[in-house]
Amino acid sequence: KVVAVIMVGGPTKGTRFRPLSLNIPKPLFPLAGQPMVHHPISACKRIPNLTQIFLIGFYEEREFALYVSSISNELKVPVRYLREDKPHGSAGGLYNFRDLIMEDNPSHIVLLNCDVCCTFPLPEMLEAHKKYDGMGTILVIKVSAESASQFGELVADPVTNELLHYTEKPETFVSDRINCGVYIFTPDIFNTIEGVSTQWKDRGSDTFSMNRRLSSFESLHSATRNAPTHFVRLDQDILSPLAGKKQLYTYETLDFWEQIKTPGMSLRCSGLYLAQFRVTNPHLLVSGDGTKSASITGDVYVHPSAKVHPSAKIGPNVSISANARIGAGVRLISCIILDNVEIKATGDYNSKLGITILGEAVTVEDEVVVINSIVLPHKTLNVSKKNSVTA
Ligand code: GDD
Numbered sequence: 001k002v003v004a005v006i007m008v009g010g011p012t013k014g015t016r017f018r019p020l021s022l023n024i025p026k027p028l029f030p031l032a033g034q035p036m037v038h039h040p041i042s043a044c045k046r047i048p049n050l051t052q053i054f055l056i057g058f059y060e061e062r063e064f065a066l067y068v069s070s071i072s073n074e075l076k077v078p079v080r081y082l083r084e085d086k087p088h089g090s091a092g093g094l095y096n097f098r099d100l101i102m103e104d105n106p107s108h109i110v111l112l113n114c115d116v117c118c119t120f121p122l123p124e125m126l127e128a129h130k131k132y133d134g135m136g137t138i139l140v141i142k143v144s145a146e147s148a149s150q151f152g153e154l155v156a157d158p159v160t161n162e163l164l165h166y167t168e169k170p171e172t173f174v175s176d177r178i179n180c181g182v183y184i185f186t187p188d189i190f191n192t193i194e195g196v197s198t199q200w201k202d203r204g205s206d207t208f209s210m211n212r213r214l215s216s217f218e219s220l221h222s223a224t225r226n227a228p229t230h231f232v233r234l235d236q237d238i239l240s241p242l243a244g245k246k247q248l249y250t251y252e253t254l255d256f257w258e259q260i261k262t263p264g265m266s267l268r269c270s271g272l273y274l275a276q277f278r279v280t281n282p283h284l285l286v287s288g289d290g291t292k293s294a295s296i297t298g299d300v301y302v303h304p305s306a307k308v309h310p311s312a313k314i315g316p317n318v319s320i321s322a323n324a325r326i327g328a329g330v331r332l333i334s335c336i337i338l339d340n341v342e343i344k345a346t347g348d349y350n351s352k353l354g355i356t357i358l359g360e361a362v363t364v365e366d367e368v369v370v371i372n373s374i375v376l377p378h379k380t381l382n383v384s385k386k387n388s389v390t391a
Contacts, residue, residue: 001049001050001051001104001105001106001107002047002048002049002050002051002106002107002108002109002110002126003050003051003052003053003054003101003104003106003108003109003110004040004041004044004047004050004052004053004054004109004110004111004112004122005053005054005055005056005094005101005109005110005111005112006037006040006041006053006054006055006056006111006112006113006114007056007057007090007093007094007111007112007113007114008025008027008037008055008056008057008059008064008114009026009027009057009058009087009114009115010057010058010059010084010087011025011058011059023359023360023377024338024360025057025059025063025064026114026115027055027057027059027114027115028063028064028067029266030270030319030321030336030338031117031260031266031269031270031273031319031336032270032271032273032274032276032277032284032301032319033284033301033302033303033319033320033321034273035067036114036115036260036266037055037067037114038071039117039120039273040112040114040116040120041053041071041075041079042075043119043120043122044077044110044120044122045075045077046122046123047110047122047123047126048123048126050077051077051078051104051106052077052078052079052080052103052104053075053077053078053079053080054079054080054081054082054097054100054101055068055079055080055081055082055114056082056084056093056094056096056097057081057082057083057084057093057114058083058084058085058086058087059083060083061081061083064081065081068080068081080100082097082100084096087231088230088231088232089231089232089233089234089237090113090232090233090234090235091193091196091232091233091234091237091238092193092197092230092231092232092233094111094189094190094193094234095190095193095194095197095230095232096230098190102187102190106187107186107187108126108129108184108185108186109184109185109186109187109189110122110126110183110184111182111183111184111185111234112181112182112183113181113182115181115259115260115261116180116181116182116257116258116259116260117256117257117258117259117260117269117272117273118139118141118180118182118253118255118256118257118258119253119255119256119276120182121139121251121253121255122182122184124251125137125139125182125184125251126184128161128249128251129184129249129251132160132161132162132249134162134246134247134248134249135185135186135188135189135192135242135247135248136183136184136185136186136189136242136247136248136249137183137184137248137249137250137251138154138163138179138180138182138183138239138248138249138250138251139179139180139181139182139183139250139251139252139253140154140156140177140178140179140180140250140251140252140253141177141178141180141252141253141257142176142177142178142252143176143178144176145173145176148173148174148175148176148177148178149169149170149171149173150169150259151169151178151179151259152166152167152168152169152178152179152235152239153166153167153168153169153170153173153174153175153176153177153178153179154166154167154174154175154177154178154179154239154243154250155174155175155177156177156249156250156252160249161249161250161251161252162244162246162248162249162250163239163242163243163244163248163249163250164243164244165243165244166179166235166239166240166242166243166248167240168233168235168236168239168240177250177252179235179239180253180257181259183234189238192238192242193232193238196232196237196238196241197230197232256272258272263357263374266336266357267317267334267335267336267355267357270317270319270336271299271316271317271334274299274300274301274317274319275299277299277301278299284301285299285300285301286300286301286302286314293310294308294309294310294311294312294313294314294326295312295313295314296314296315297313297314297315297316298315298316298317299315299316299317300314300315300316300317300318300319300320301318301319301320302314302319302320303320303321303322303323303324305322305323306320306321306322306323306324306325306326306337307324307325307326308320308326309326309327309328309329309330311328311329312326312327312328312329312330312331312332313330313331313332314326314332315332315333316333316334317333317334317335318332318333318334318335318336318337319335319336319337320332320335320337321336321337321338321339321341322339322340323339323340324337324338324339324340324341324342324343325341325342325343326343327342327343327344327366330343330352330353331352331353332352332353333353333354333355334354334355334356335353335354335355335356335357335358336356336357336358337358338357338358338359338360338361338362338377339360339361340360340361341358341359341360341361341362341363341364342362342363342364343358343363343364344363344364344365344366352369352370352371353369353370353371354370354371354372355371355372355373356370356371356372356373356374356375357373357374357375358370358375359374359375359376359377359378359379360377360378361377361378362375362376362377362378362379362380362381363379363380363381364380364381365380365381365382368381368382368383368384368385369384369385369386370384370385370386371385371386371387372386372387372388373385373386373387373388373389373390374388374389374390375389375390376389376390
């Protein structure tokens with residue numbers, strides 16, 4: 001049996017994603033018309049003998065309640081949201097819920113970061129993991145040497161794929177192979193995390209070493225500063241020390257992979273998922289064959305409840321969410337249009353949007369041109385915008 005765990009973080013972790021995630025938690029922000037977390041969840045469907053999917057985070061339970069119940073029904077696999085009272089780090093959060101995760105006595109745990117966009121080759125990784133016979137297998141990708149330092153850089157044995165060296169966001173270049181935030185573990189991972197915390201406790205938790213381990217969030221909140229810490233990070237505290245010990249192995253993907261930390265990246269990732277739908281879920285894309293009478297170019301998603309005027313021109317890379325209304329003659333290119341947005345166009349001139357994200361319930365008046373912009377929820381735009389954030 002296999003269980004999947006998706007680390008969704010919490011409001012303080014999503015700060016770089018603001019202002020977009022003010023109304024919706026970042027993991028529920030739509031990419032290609034589906035919540036961000038929906039993409040890893042639907043990839044889990046391909047895992048043989050999957051019994052449960054857990055989302056672990058420190059968002060309010062109610063924010064995920066609706067999504068979790070609808071996706072459980074759709075997948076016919078229980079999806080549960082487990083709420084941490086405060087951040088415990090990527091490994092600490094997992095460890096906290098070990099009893100629930102081990103409930104079905106799984107042989108493997110698939111662990112996923114929520115804010116990555118890729119094809120999630122999970123069954124293939126699982127097969128590789130079984131052959132390696134280690135405690136964990138990490139998905140890796142080759143990136144440019146310049147961008148590698150934003151991630152965990154690693155070195156693997158080219159023959160055995162064993163993880164030989166791991167450094168999290170190093171200051172000097174180590175390798176152009178990076179950690180994708182997608183893992184397969186055996187349940188031994190829990191003993192390893194426990195071992196690390198016990199070591200720390202034995203060494204005594206003086207304020208210096210404890211603060212060093214706390215997240216910036218926690219060190220800002222003195223109330224938690226002196227509490228016994230169970231803040232364990234998977235990368236620095238677990239992967240780094242285990243490298244070269246024949247316990248961790250790597251699986252390299254040649255498909256696309258991106259990290260989604262900023263609103264700008266969400267547009268790129270929305271486009272990547274739309275392009276993937278062409279192969280995996282073509283029924284989700286609107287085709288230009290006249291089924292929706294608006295003129296469609298490239299990959300476009302339109303929610304069934306959205307209304308698009310037949311004279312509108314939509315695409316490429318456009319995703320339109322529930323109850324949005326797109327008026328006559330409107331031109332949309334590279335956009336994410338959130339719920340209840342209205343783009344009006346009734347006069348001689350028409351509204352035009354390029355590379356833009358419109359927040360929930362935004363209204364764009366007639367004759368308005370919006371390019372390269374982000375507009376916060378509940379705004380009405382009656383003047384044109386370029387390269388701006390409207391708050
Ligand atoms: N539940 C919970 N609790 N989730 C958390 C916590 C926590 O305390 N801290 C982080 N997360 C979640 C985040 O939401 C994210 O999905 C994942 O765990 C990793 O977040 P970070 O620990 O902040 O690391 P990062 O995103 O900067 O980098 C990690 O991922 C990269 C790939 O995207 C590292 O593992 C890098 O090495 C890796 O390249």
